[in-house]
Amino acid sequence: MIDASVASRFLLVEDLSDKAEFLLKSFLDELVDMMAPDLIMAEVGNTLWKAVKQKLIRLNEASEKLSYFHMLKISSIELSDQDYLEALAWGVKNNATYYDSIYVRSAEKTGLTLLTADDVLCNKASETVTVLHLRNL
Secondary structure, eight states, X not given: OBOHHHHHHHHSOOTTHHHHHHHHHHHHTTSSOOEEETHHHHHHHHHHHHHHHTTSSOHHHHHHHXXXXXXXXXXXXXXXXXXXXXXXXXXXXXXXXXXXXXXXXHHHHHTOOEEESOHHHHHHHTTTSOEEEGGGO
């Protein structure tokens, strides 16, 4: 299961983009499957918005990248109302954003390993779920 810190590296050149590109190629070659909560679309969109605002890319490039990401059809993890409440409680307890908490709850619910490039999330989530940092992929 991936989070937005991994997915954004499919689209923008950042530290560890080479590792993300390897994962994406494996996914496109149908060697691995990827899952994420629906939240990932909004987070990837926000990352692209930020890149446009910082003048790293143009709006048309961001639009193309977002369309490409949507076309990948990464499997969606459905969360229940109770899952969202548990994510909130986990975030408060662990001083983590609600967004990060949703990824942790999704990994917990599915039993999947959470793949992230976020150092802080990796450390916090490792006490609750199995986590792999992108650098170790």
